[in-house]
Amino acid sequence: MHLLRRGDSGPGVVEIRAMLRGFGLLPKEGSNSDARPGTATEAHYDLDVEHAVRAFQQRRGLITDGIVGPATYRALREAGWTLGDRMLALMISSPMSGDDVVTLQERLLELGYDVGRPGGVFDEQTEQGLRGFQRDYGLVPDGVCGPQTLRALRQLGRKVTGGRPGLLREQELLRRAGPRMRGKRIVIDPGHGGTDRGVTVAGVTEADLMWDLARRLVGRMSATGMEALLSRREDSCPPEAERAAFANTTGADLVLSLHTDANHSMQAQGLATFHFGNGSGATSTVGEALAGLIQRELLIRTSMLDCGTQPRTWELLRLTRMPTVRVEVGYLTHLGDRRKLLDPAFRDIVAEGILVGVKRLYLLGQDDQPTGTFTFSDVLAREISRNEARAI
Known part of the structure; x- marks a missing residue:
């Protein structure tokens, strides 16, 4: 669908209003609202609709811009399903998604069945x-x-209580992986690509910068013995669902997605990291931990403004089965951030910080060093010493 925003009119706005009413974010039909079905007001995307859309986006872990684009429209449609509204089954060509699927996944997890992350x-x-x-x-x-099956799910008591089994599984997988980098498979996802250049300012494109950063990161990871895979070619831009499918098919241990940001205000600047979280308790705990480690490493190394670590339900974060972190390295619309990103030495610093964040995740706090003091040479030295110890 095309974007809908304040000032737009048409049947699409009528549909959005109806959805928002169903979620209690706009007054019900017959209230004191001026909007009535079939009226010009009902078909108009006004300030009330924008505020309701922002509230919905905030609740669902989406970008709170008040604009109904593909991601927000999908979330609105999915939020309308409750478990029992329809039969659920595996559809290879067009997978079923919605809040009813989330409820089913959470219920199965509570009962002790591993369905992975409740991504819906x-x-x-x-x-x-x-x-x-x-x-x-x-x-x-x-x-x-x-x-x-629904009747049985309602009747059967929980097998797992007193915790979140999905969280425990993620943590146990991390513990079993061990501290060594060698053998771990990481998918590096440079944002955009091909004809989609992403944010473009003064001839500088997000796609080019993130491709270069990804190559620097791949080189460092490969040197440690990790298997680093790129999610796309330089001349291609697969959709996020396809990138997630690639990571799932290859059995990656982690996914790192690289982006820069933009804003209508030239004052907007800084660094942010994102992990999966739907705002209602479901989250990737290891993804959140990794996002925090990368955020802290990069803040100390780059002196960029801290824009925080935040949960989101973007497709790549939601559809991958392994911990996934999206790193937003500065704003190309900010002169200072752009100058930094244009410096190859700065991109080396970012690549090193991300690598160290990954290493610290696997160390689980053992033999660790203070944030910002680990170097690429330190990581290599530790990997070499561990390999030599294993060979004795």
Whole structure:
């Protein structure tokens, strides 16, 4: 769909109003609101609609710009589903998604079935978890969530209590991975690419800068023995869902997505990192930890303004099965940030900071050093000493 924003009119706005009413973000029909179905006011995207959209975006972990683009429209549609409204099953060509899928995934996780992250997409892992539940409960293990399965889900008590099993699984996988970098598979995702140049200011493009940063990061990771894979070619720009599918298919341990930002205000500046989190409790705990480590390393090394570590439900964060972090390195619309990003030595500093953040994640606080004091040489030396110790 095309973007809808304040000042627009048409049937699309009528649909958006109806959705927002259903979520209690706009007055119900018949209230004191001036907007009535079939009226010009009802078809107008006014300030009330913008405020309601912003409130919805804030609730769902989206960018709170008050504009209904593809991501916000998808979230509005998905939020309208509750578990039991429809049968749920694996659809390869067009996966089912919605809040009903989130509820199913969270319920299966509570019962002890591993469906991965409750991202709201009915994927193969969700189907496997559902089949496991159906077998254990004496149902036909067809992987379809219909009336009988729903009845059983409501009747069966929890197998797991007193914690969040998804969180525990992520932490256990991290612990088992060990502190060594060698053998770990990391997908590096340089934003945009091909004909999509991303943010472009004074001839400087986000796609070019992030491609260069990604190559620098890949080189450093490869030197430590990690397997670093790029999510795209230099001349291509796959959609986020395709990038997530690549990471899932390759069995990556982590995904690092690299971007810069822009703002209508030339004063906007700084560094931010993002991890999966839907605002209602579901989060990637390891992703959040890694985002925080990278944020702190880069802040000390670059002296950029701290824009924080935040949860989001963007497709790449939501659809990947492994911890994923998006790094927004400055604003190209800010003169100071742009000057830094144009300096190859600065991009080397950023690459080193991200690598050290990953290393510190796997150290789990053991034999660690204060933030900002680790260097690429330190990481290499530790990897070499560990390899030599294993060879003895």
